[in-house]
Amino acid sequence: MTKKINKLQKQKKAGLLPKSRTGINGLDEITGGGLPAGRPTLICGAAGCGKTLMSIEFVVRGALTYNEPGVFMAFEEKADELTMNVASLGFDLNQLIEDKLIRIDHVHIERSEIEETGEYDLEGLFIRLGYAIDSIGAKRVVLDTIENLFAGLDDQIVLRSEIRRLFQWLKEKGVTAIITGERGDNSLTRQGLEEYVSDCVILLENRISNQISTRLLRIVKYRGSVHGTNEYPFLIDEDGISVLPVTSLQLDSAVSTEPISSGIPSLDTMLGGAGFYKGSTILISGTAGTGKTSIASSFANATCLDGKKCIYFAFEESPQQVIRNMRSIGIDLNKHIKSGLLEFHASRPTLHGLEMHLVAIHKSIKRFKPDIVVLDPVTNLITVGSVSEVKSMLIRLVDYLQNEGITVMFTALSLNNTFNEQTDEGISSLVDAWLLIRDIESNGERNRGLYVMKSRGMGHSNQIREFIITDEGLELVDVYLGPDGVLVGSAREAHILREQTGQALHGQAVSRKDREISRKRKLLEAKIAGLQTEFESVEEELNKVYLEEELKHKIQEDNRMEMIQKRKSIKARK
Amino acid sequence: MSSSPQYRLVLFVSGASPNSVRALNNLKQICEMHLKGNYKLEVVDVYQQPELAKQEQIIALPTLIKKSPTPTRHLIGDMSDRVKVLRGLGINPSDIAI
Known part of the structure; x- marks a missing residue:
């Protein structure tokens, strides 16, 4: 500047x-x-x-x-x-x-x-x-x-x-x-x-x-x-x-070390304790139905609860749809809309060209001055442009947002074909933090595993966590690494139960041993007490002898002194 | 012949520019020859009355506006093309040739 x-x-x-x-x-x-x-x-x-x-x-x-x-x-x-x-x-x-x-x-x-x-x-x-x-x-x-x-x-x-x-x-x-x-x-x-x-x-x-x-x-x-x-x-x-002056050529925007919570405490812990950096770019990618929108909404919710402002650009669902769906996991977005902290912009990607989307996004951001921006999902923009066009649009958007110090969260749908993986990679080089949610299939069920693929400038966890969506919100649980590999879902629950049983049995064994020891200790203590009394009586006996001896000695001495005295007086009489 | 002249003409000129002077001379000649006694010619220097330029939709100079008889017509140029001037004024040149 x-x-x-x-x-x-x-x-x-x-x-x-x-x-x-x-x-x-x-x-x-x-x-x-x-x-x-x-x-x-x-x-x-x-x-x-x-x-x-x-x-x-x-x-x-x-x-x-x-x-x-x-x-x-x-x-x-x-x-x-x-x-x-x-x-x-x-x-x-x-x-x-x-x-x-x-x-x-x-x-x-x-x-x-x-x-x-x-x-x-x-x-x-x-x-x-x-x-x-x-x-x-x-x-x-x-x-x-x-x-x-x-x-x-x-x-x-x-x-x-x-x-x-x-x-x-x-x-x-x-x-x-x-x-x-x-x-x-x-x-x-x-x-x-x-x-x-x-x-x-x-x-x-x-x-x-x-x-x-x-x-x-x-x-x-x-x-x-x-x-x-x-x-x-x-x-x-x-x-x-x-x-829209679309590209800034310099990479000289100011950076912040101020953390911003993701709204999921366990995710914050995974990211080094406090969450994302303010002004960073976050990508959440995952296959269909893995909870990308839920993470994004939870982030928006946390921001609004903090009294900060958020714009949510939805390219797939209508605002009402998002609000209803999020209510089912205990996130009330409607309240934030009413208080003016949250703004929804829903439009079909095909409404207008990619560049126009960018202009529209710019305009809303300029007017609303949000602290965070959510784009859900960016992969839908592919319908109006090629991968490289979408990437260049996002680069420009990220440029702008970084200059303004606004945190942005993209969600991206990844399928198992190469085309969309490219999108992931295309965007992933650009973002500061990348969370990947992947289906883990085992034992006839599908569970979600969350990976922190990268998080620039943070000591982030390298572990896969199981990502659970509950009525009260989102949660991350440590996955179990058993002898059969990673355990998630009911397999994990079973493993936990098994472990709990083992622990109970183990605990009982321990307490039995404890009692044995205390018994032994008591026995020993009783013995010690007996010996102690024995010793005391011996000591007393010895003391008595000693005292008598001393008394005797003293009396003899007195007698001797008396004798001397008497002898002196006889001499004097002579 | 009625007392009021049938032809009401307004010539807009730009000061004493060569085109304007030529236009005025040519026009006077034509009018005297074909409309003698039946016309009223007003000359306006647009420099002096610039507000009229907008009102009368003047772009080119010199411009002659035939106010009556209708239809109103704009004649631009130095009036050297006599046939066109007469056509613009609604006078059939062949009539005159006879």
């Missing part, structure tokens, strides 16, 4: 081309800031690909957002027709005209009413346009479609030179102009003239493949500026035009 800003500042310093923002979603990103300010831009394309709409949105957005009034010179539609056409996009042209922010001038040319009687020029058009520009101080001008002049007037040489002069004159006027043109057979426009005199050429196309139409935009040239050169899909809906 800062890099980008620096670049922009550098551009400004170097006196590079000033640009005029279109205000059209995404177009300013592709053009690096908008159309060349004060210069003419050509928008060309076949009928019905959105030229008029794009140009009128340019004028309206200019008037509303950038305070740049605009003149719309219509050669095809009348002012009231235009007003009606764009009312569906929420633009009130009449109000804008009243506010002197927009001026619409319908140019009516009817060949049958015109007689050419000699030399002429288009000065009338210039004066008319100049007057319109000056009357509202317009900064933006649209001429839609200028080649209608060729249908109304005969003198090609005059027209060509006058149109050339018109482009020059627009530049001198300093207005940012859009000229629209019908696409020609071998050139961008029918006259093959406008594209040369325009400073920027944008080509619109409506391509149909597999009976699905996609609108595409490409910048053919842009004098004095770098620009995105790819074909970008765009969408026309009630908010106007949205173009």
Whole structure:
């Protein structure tokens, strides 16, 4: 981000081309800031690909957002027709005209009413346009479609030179102009003239493949500026035009180490304790009926319970269906929809082309600003595109989501044929965490085993867990590795029972031994006590002898002392 | 002949550009020759009254608009093609040739 800003500042310093923002979603990103300010831009394309709409949105957005009034010179539609056409996009042209922010001038040319009687020029058009520009101080001008002049007037040489002069004159006027043109057979426009005199050429196309139409935009040239050169899909809906700058070329999005719970505590443990990383890409693949949607819903549920927002794109089931099915495993999604934390978008993949899906997804994400996004299942998109197309679409989606720090969870259906395994691999290199649910068949039953195939940057478990769907939600159980291999389902239960029996028997044996020991200890303790008393009596006996001896000794000593005393006194008497 | 002229013509010119000057001269000549006393010619400089350009749907200059008799017609150019001018005014050139 800062890099980008620096670049922009550098551009400004170097006196590079000033640009005029279109205000059209995404177009300013592709053009690096908008159309060349004060210069003419050509928008060309076949009928019905959105030229008029794009140009009128340019004028309206200019008037509303950038305070740049605009003149719309219509050669095809009348002012009231235009007003009606764009009312569906929420633009009130009449109000804008009243506010002197927009001026619409319908140019009516009817060949049958015109007689050419000699030399002429288009000065009338210039004066008319100049007057319109000056009357509202317009900064933006649209001429839609200028080649209608060729249908109304005969003198090609005059027209060509006058149109050339018109482009020059627009530049001198300093207005940012859009000229629209019908696409020609071998050139961008029918006259093959406008594209040369325009400073920027944008080509619109409506391509149909597999009976699905996609609108595409490409910048053919842009004098004095770098620009995105790819074909970008765009969408026309009630908010106007949205173009999708699809690929970011750098891998420099910020990463987070903040964990986000999967909603299944035992799965979190498998993933190193806390769950996925925030902003990571998670793929859940598995065969049909293995519980991919359940995992995805559980993830969505946990996020919403956490007070965060989630968008769920369902390509297979309707929201009601998902909600009903999830209620059976104790997940109430309806509550989150009501509280506005969860949003469902269900559409058939065949509704529109792959690119349009991407645009639609982008738009919803931009509007809703979710913390996580769930796509269920991405493999269904194969019906509208090839494997590589789906992959490139997902790469772009992942790019975008990573930039925004949004966690995304894809589910993918894998069958046992090579075609779909490819899809897995195609996507798997792109994701940060990959959970695989596989059927484990044994003893006449089918059980689900969950593998953590990869989880970047986490010490994740290498073990297969049995994945159980209960009324209270999802659970992971350690599988038993018995002598016959991995035990799941009832075999596992049987093994547990067997183990429990063994444990009970074992426990009883242990307690019997314990009692024996305590008995022995008691016996020994009694013996010790006896010996102790014996010892005490002996000790006392010994003590008695000792004391008597001492007493005797003392008395003898006393007697002896007395004797000495007596003898002394006899001496003294003598 | 009625008191009010049958032909009401408005010639739009762009200042004194060569085409405009030529158109005015040519037109006057034609009118004097074919519609003498039966026309009213008004000359408008679009530079002076640019708002009229939108109102009258002017694109090319010079333009002559035949307001009456109906149908309204636009004649553009310097009026040098006399046959076309007469056709535009609704005058049959063969009538005149006789």
